[in-house]
Amino acid sequence: MTSQPIRLDTLPGYALRRAANAMMAELGERLAPMGLRISDVTAMILISTGSDVTASDLARMLDIKRTNMVPLLKRLEDADLVHRRALDGKSQAIDLTEAGSKVLEQAQAEIETFEAGLLQRVPEEHREHLLPALQALYHAA
């Protein structure tokens, strides 16, 4: 009993991978001229909330290992986009600098354009379903 061959174009998982690759490549190109990576901007958005957010907090919110925040925050700090503020002898809150706030505003404008274009590419009858469907795939994965 041999299984049927799988057609890649019937697999939501494959489409998810292809769509994410295509869209993130596009977003990356839009952010590159500002010297930012996608992960930089997502971190900066979380930092911009104003509340005291540590590197470990960011990692938890983004569901990545906190070790990965070290080079990311070092880059942002070296570019004078964020700075650290000691909360106690162990933890440090991350704040945007003034330059960081300005750069983030530019990045957000770019993201808004990108997101609008992304949604525009989805046929109208599927459009409102995309966000909730995707959220279901990573919320409490």
Added chain:
Amino acid sequence: MTSQPIRLDTLPGYALRRAANAMMAELGERLAPMGLRISDVTAMILISTGSDVTASDLARMLDIKRTNMVPLLKRLEDADLVHRRALDGKSQAIDLTEAGSKVLEQAQAEIETFEAGLLQRVPEEHREHLLPALQALYHAA
């Protein structure tokens, strides 16, 4: 005039990235015990169609650079999962070996379980919209 802060959880693009990361991590873990990567299996699925597919063909179908096929196919060849068949002095068709066909069948079973679980996580009212919405994001990107 300062722009509104963006909330990540309202962005389809962010959800797309998170969902793809979460799902591909899960699929990767399912395939790892078989010694396969996700990209290995997608290539093997395309190879399994039976028609003469070259490394360059695979790259075009997967929308990646053909240089990336070199180490991938070398791994599969070293593992005796595929072999090459000269089409002329320049091009080589890639075929599955018998071992490759058997391993692919196991991988396909794993993928089917994975894809079913993925869809199951999407609320029923959004489920049928996921595949067409994602396809619109990468078809003729």
Added chain:
DNA sequence: TATTGTTATACTCTATAACTATA
């Protein structure tokens, strides 16, 4: 004893540049 920050390292997927040989 759990958590924070860190260093060092490695893996996966993808890209660019440049080359050889063949169609």
Added chain:
DNA sequence: TATAGTTATAGAGTATAACAATA
């Protein structure tokens, strides 16, 4: 002169292991 295959390298986003210092 366009295409196939290749080598070498790089970049982005993750991961693991192990450690010191602090809560």
